[in-house]
Amino acid sequence: MKMTPVKGVILRYSDFKEADRMLTILTPNKGKIQVLARGCRRQNSRFLSASELFSYCDYMIFKFRDIYILTGADINDLFFDIRSDLDKFAYGTYILNLAEISANPEEGSYPLFHLLLYSLTMLAYSRMHPEDIANIYQTKLADILGYRPQLEICIYCGKPVKDVEGFSTVDSGIFCSDCYNGRKNGYNINMGTVRAMRYILDTDLDALKNLKFNPKVRDEISFIMAEYLSKHLEKYIRARSFIEKLGL
Numbered sequence: 555m556k557m558t559p560v561k562g563v564i565l566r567y568s569d570f571k572e573a574d575r576m577l578t579i580l581t582p583n584k585g586k587i588q589v590l591a592r593g594c595r596r597q598n599s600r601f602l603s604a605s606e607l608f609s610y611c612d613y614m615i616f617k618f619r620d621i622y623i624l625t626g627a628d629i630n631d632l633f634f635d636i637r638s639d640l641d642k643f644a645y646g647t648y649i650l651n652l653a654e655i656s657a658n659p660e661e662g663s664y665p666l667f668h669l670l671l672y673s674l675t676m677l678a679y680s681r682m683h684p685e686d687i688a689n690i691y692q693t694k695l696a697d698i699l700g701y702r703p704q705l706e707i708c709i710y711c712g713k714p715v716k717d718v719e720g721f722s723t724v725d726s727g728i729f730c731s732d733c734y735n736g737r738k739n740g741y742n743i744n745m746g747t748v749r750a751m752r753y754i755l756d757t758d759l760d761a762l763k764n765l766k767f768n769p770k771v772r773d774e775i776s777f778i779m780a781e782y783l784s785k786h787l788e789k790y791i792r793a794r795s796f797i798e799k800l801g802l
């Protein structure tokens with residue numbers, strides 16, 4: 555039996571039998587994996603905390619037929635601060651959900667893992683607005699997945715955009731007022747929002763730590779990036795409806 559150590563964050567789980575749980579874990583080197591945690595819901599289980607949403611651990615797993623079985627877990631961070639605050643929890647689960655949709659099974663991606671860990675750490679321990687953290691996550695995620703939107707020149711005429719008219723999720727970028735002909739796939743966007751998104755894309759994560767956007771920019775990035783990612787990922791982002799229900 556060959557044990558494998560992996561770092562990972564729990565993205566999702568489903569309970570079954572009396573006390574078992576199937577964990578979906580994001581790892582840097584194996585991508586998204588399914589791991590069976592036997593008996594982890596018992597109060598005395600050594601895997602109890604390591605099997606919760608957001609938990610970031612060094613796991614020990616071994617492969618049995620098509621699935622991995624959990625055999626050990628050293629906790630790095632449980633991110634209690636996310637789980638104990640409703641706003642943080644809502645945006646945190648949205649981020650986990652996006653990470654799950656974006657990751658491929660058995661296909662490692664260090665940038666995807668690093669972005670997730672960075673975002674959860676900011677959510678738990680910084681004073682940043684949870685929605686700003688989710689917006690940075692969404693914008694950087696699009697870039698990592700190869701869907702970096704065009705925010706410098708007009709996607710239709712190719713001229714530099716000084717006065718933006720709209721953002722097209724279908725054609726992946728902004729267009730100018732000359733090219734506006736009631737295009738059905740465009741959303742309104744302000745130049746301040748375009749500049750904020752450019753800044754997020756062009757700046758290293760570590761330098762984005764103290765960002766604060768004004769509410770209008772925050773709302774626009776939130777809406778446009780959620781629409782943009784849903785379009786490109788072609789899957790419904792479940793946690794979005796949770797945030798909308800809360801009216802955050």
Ligand SMILES: [Zn+2]
Binds near residue numbers: 709712729733
């Ligand atoms: Zn144009």
